[in-house]
Ligand code: PMP
């Protein structure tokens with residue numbers, strides 16, 4: 001394996017999906033995806049396309065994005081960013097948000113460039129930066145409170161430490177709001193600080209906003225691309241998988257000022273070239289359906305968070321009642337929970353893994369039949385100790401499975 005991949009040969013997703021297949025846990029709260037149906041209009045749209053009157057919908061479409069989809073993305077995002085987004089020059093459709101991240105990083109980061117990454121971070125950022133020859137510089141969100149009612153807003157960056165990471169070699173900062181795995185929605189003030197540092201040091205901001213619609217009242221999702229002087233230096237990423245609860249469709253996008261998008265297009269045209277046409281057509285029709293009811297509470301962009309809220313509250317309560325200290329997430333569909341109060345009850349010595357959270361989650365899967373993700377996968381080597389006492393639970397699951405999780409935890413406890 002080329003050296004630039006570093007430790008990237010190990011992937012928590014490959015390992016834990018394999019684990020799920022082996023242990024067959026009764027409840028899988030690991031990888032983030034719903035275990036129930038997506039909205040009917042979304043799946044129905046896809047089912048109709050291959051046999052429709054238009055044979056071209058089964059053939060290659062425009063490389064940088066199917067015209068009907070980029071036009072709809074422009075209609076969705078233009079009002080949200082307060083400017084007219086050019087569908088043909090300022091949007092790129094990608095193979096999941098994953099490829100949007102890849103094209104943005106490979107298209108902008110050069111040998112020796114530094115990229116600031118906020119920990120915990122979606123694991124692929126690190127390997128993508130390294131495969132571009134860049135150098136990741138890590139800074140961790142840390143909980144400023146430690147009581148029983150910690151929320152994701154309590155996890156904050158040290159402002160001086162953040163400022164100290166910016167220098168003449170810094171090319172980019174990667175922001176993820178709403179945040180996986182903490183569920184943090186960065187505040188106006190926090191984003192202002194990041195925006196000011198980006199402008200002062202001429203740095204790009206890659207804003208991963210795939211959880212943009214899963215935000216719980218009264219918290220609001222704020223787009224850093226809307227800050228003064230930030231449109232010219234921000235690349236924003238979204239995902240149809242998250243937006244419409246169809247993670248298997250692996251369709252995402254990036255939008256940004258045309259000169260920034262050009263670099264992403266170059267990576268995309270030489271790698272994926274063009275994404276699946278029927279899926280793009282179905283995502284386009286799904287957006288049209290939602291745009292037609294954008295002012296109604298039924299619009300999926302708003303109903304999804306309402307549907308998730310009781311699931312979040314149920315799982316937080318269940319975890320609390322069973323010895324965990326969960327951080328209440330303001331957004332997203334994950335809960336980070338501290339399990340140190342359970343240390344006395346379990347013997348982790350037989351598990352061969354290096355990090356305690358890997359040992360704990362494997363034990364939990366084997367003994368309780370409940371799968372969670374070890375958060376040290378979301379930290380750099382030097383900061384892995386910060387994630388060791390936690391496990392990540394996903395709550396976009398059927399109520400009956402959340403109730404089963406409660407039963408399994410009670411029996412195990
Ligand atoms: N960014 C974050 C923060 C994620 O959690 C995920 C996982 N879905 C992605 C990007 C990738 O999204 P997609 O499935 O659309 O590739």
Ligand code: GLN
Nearest residue numbers: 013030031032033180394
């Ligand atoms: N974003 C999802 C999660 O964090 C899926 C991750 C993946 O498939 N790589 O669980």
